[in-house]
Amino acid sequence: MKHQETAQQIVKSVGGVSNVNSVYHCVTRLRFDLKDNNKADQAALKKLDMVMGTNISGEQFQVIIGNDVPKVFDEMVKEFPALKQSAEGGKQEGEKKQNVILKIFETIAGVFAPMLPAITAAGILKGLLALFVTLGWMSAGTDTYRILSAIGDGVFYFLPILISFSAARKFGSNPFISVGLGAALMYPDMGVLLSSGNPVHFIGIPVTAVSYGSSVIPILLAVWLLSYVEKAVDRIITPSLKLLLVPLISLLVMVPVTLIAIGPLGTLIGDGLSGGINWLLTEGGLFSGIILGGAMALIIMTGMHYALVPVIISNLATLGFDKFLPLTYISNMGQAGATMGVFLRAKDKKLKSVALSTSVTALMGVTEPAMYGVNMKYKKPFIAAMIGSAAGGGFALAFGVKAYALAGNGGIPGLPGLVGQTFWYALGGMGIAFVIAAAVTVMLGFKEDADDAELISASIAPPAAPAPAAVPEEAASATADDTAYAPMTGRAVPLKEVNDPTFGDELMGKGIAFVPSVGELVSPISGTVMNVFKTKHAMVIRSATGMELLIHVGINTVKLRGQYFEAHVQTGDQVEAGDKLLTFDLEQITQNYDITTAMVITNTADYKQILPLKLGEVGFGEPVLKAEL
Incomplete structure (x- = not known):
């Protein structure tokens, strides 16, 4: 359902089906050819939970989604059949004349994108086989090896x-x-x-x-x-x-x-x-590596790398290796290093947290949150990433680094694709890109903006509850079993159903979630209001016995900056269970946001177990959560 809703909102935000000449997707992005790019509402798109950002390359309008892009695309063409025809080469009336070079790039991308699962699977298998043989875990002449080789080589042949x-x-x-x-x-x-x-x-x-x-x-x-x-x-x-x-x-x-x-x-x-x-890659050596490595992020952003896909695949199939692919790994390490530099240099705790998490994500081969969410936003880190990538690319091509398989991931999970004679040089190039990008970011610095940091954080993960400074140190742990009551009328659901890993994976603690039917939040316990977020969408309350509850209304609602919310308490207020804490405009918020509300016990470690007492329809004041020492 989430992918369907996202698909509907994306089509609406790009100006509707009538504004779309064609659309297809690559590994992480929806790529639109719109009749009028000015009709696209980029602000509305960026508010969507599954959208990491937008980009205009030439005349192509891109919506960056990440690994779920095939699912969103499938729902889109299912909901709007006319878009399926455009994705398969059909044309609609009013299609604008397009740059020939850009059209060639789009065509190549449109042909190869659907094939990537098969090519990636074959490439990973070939990389793993090379690794197994190198480590002596398998012999090249065995029947098992030959059968597995047929799986990998058959796709390419x-x-x-x-x-x-x-x-x-x-x-x-x-x-x-x-x-x-x-x-x-x-x-x-x-x-x-x-x-x-x-x-x-x-x-x-x-x-x-x-x-x-x-x-x-x-x-x-x-x-x-x-x-x-x-x-x-x-x-x-x-x-x-x-x-x-x-x-x-x-x-x-x-x-x-x-x-x-x-x-x-x-x-x-x-x-x-x-x-x-x-x-160029062989004879240009150091010089080619510096130019291509430094420019790789721009090449990928514009989609020009798709023009090289046939060359890369042909090289892997005929030569058994390719020298361009390692530069994509190195570019990713440059982006990861730059966000690590942001983490090291930043003073704002929220920005440090976001930069660290996006750096790790980029190391895993998913660079969109780092590139678009942090580096490009602050500009100098993006320049630092290019400098680091140029240094790493120069090192790699100077030593003739090769990729031996199309692993489908330009990060640490894709390392099997680099296993071969130049593997250690490849790691060296990646390490150089990371370290230099981080160092240059720290040296260049950047202008921090607290509001920007909050919005960036909201697009990646909800804000963590601040430590309640007013709590005396000796009272920092729970002293008795405690029960929390339903803070809203609606439907109680398991916390794992919250569509955000920070809550769904219980990173903030154990608890329960609600889908409200009334725009009102009351206190689930008697105690002290330790913090009312300035955006009013979240509160922290501590009971007299030491249970600390974070209540977070909606997903990414921090972006509203308090709009549609009205707080009825302040930090430091004493409340009784059932006292009104907050009212919110349910109808307005649900037009653009998931209103699922998480209630978690942030000091979960103080309790032996935390048990949901009721799921399904609930009303104000019903017992829903029990914490046992």
Whole structure:
């Protein structure tokens, strides 16, 4: 349900279906081609829990989501079928003229993004096999190794067939006719014929000997041309014969044309691109590493790296390694290092906490929270990240670092993709990027803004409850069993159902949650109000027996900065169970926020066990939580 609601809100915020020419997704982002980017409400998008940020690259409008982007995209095209057609290559009226280079990048991305799960799985397996052999856990000649190798290598060898299916969806041709085209090129006897060394002719026309195994560019061009041939044939064939003749004529035309013209041309283009880029990466060494490493974050932000996807995959399939991929790992380490520098330099505790958590996330290969949430916001850390990445990239290419598999993750989990002869140099480049980015961030500094820090924190995790300074040290632990009563009318649910890991994973402590039906919060215990957050969306109360309760109304509602909330108590007030603490405009808040309210015992460690007493429909004052010493 969460993905469906997010999808609906995203479409609404980009100006509705009528404003969308096309949309597809990559690993972390929805990439829109909008008729008018000015109609997109970026502020509304950034308020959505699952949206990390937005970005405009050229004319492309990007909504950054993270690992859940496929689920959001699936819900989007399910809810709005017109968007599915645009994602598969269809066009809508009013589609604006687009930059040719950007269109090529988008096309390549649209073809390869759906294939990434298969390519990633194969790449990880190949990396693990290389690691197992290196460590002596497996021998390369065993039956088990050969079977596992077939799983990993098969995807890359039969890459033209995978590409033909995905490209057909992008170009609007019949995917099964396209697969038939790819299968004909990969047919075993075709390979024997073209590799025999003897002249090959088709009806007297010479056929150039080309190996199509693991190739990329030839099949892309072939399926693109097939989409036009298929439509042309479809227009001239009578309806009663379409099923029989359109596929037959399309294949009879396209397979020979591919063998005679497109295949050699595509191979020439592919070899030229691979050769030129590989020459730059190999011969440019230190200089190329500095330039590409430093610019990698910008390359990824603009989507230009998708133009290199065919080259990367071709290198892995034919050479067994690629020199561009390590730079993506190094760039991620630069972003992680910069946010670590923010953590070291920042004075605001909330910003320090956010910077540390996003640094760890970037180390794990997910850089959007670090890049967009922290580094770009404060600017100088982003520059520091580029400097660190340039240094790491220069080191890596100076020592010829290679990636041996497409692991699908440019962080620590993706390290198996780098296992090989240059592995230690790869780690060195990553370490240099991290350390230098952190050091430069600390040296350059940045201007802190407390309000900005609070908003950044809200987009990643709810704020932690501040320590109640007014509590005497000797009274800091619980002294008796305690019971908390329902602070609102609505539905009580287990804490794990809160859609935020800070509460759902019980990082703040054990407790219970509520979905309110009335916009009023009352005190669940008798005691002292230790803290009323200045944004009024959360409070900390301590009972006379020492139980400390944090009540947090809604997810990310800190962004409202107190709007729609009215506090009826102040820090230091004494309250009885049932006293009114807060009222809030339930209707207004639920338009943009999840109103699920968490109530947690922050001093959970003081108790032997904490038990929910009632789930389901509850009313004010019903016992819902018991803490036992």
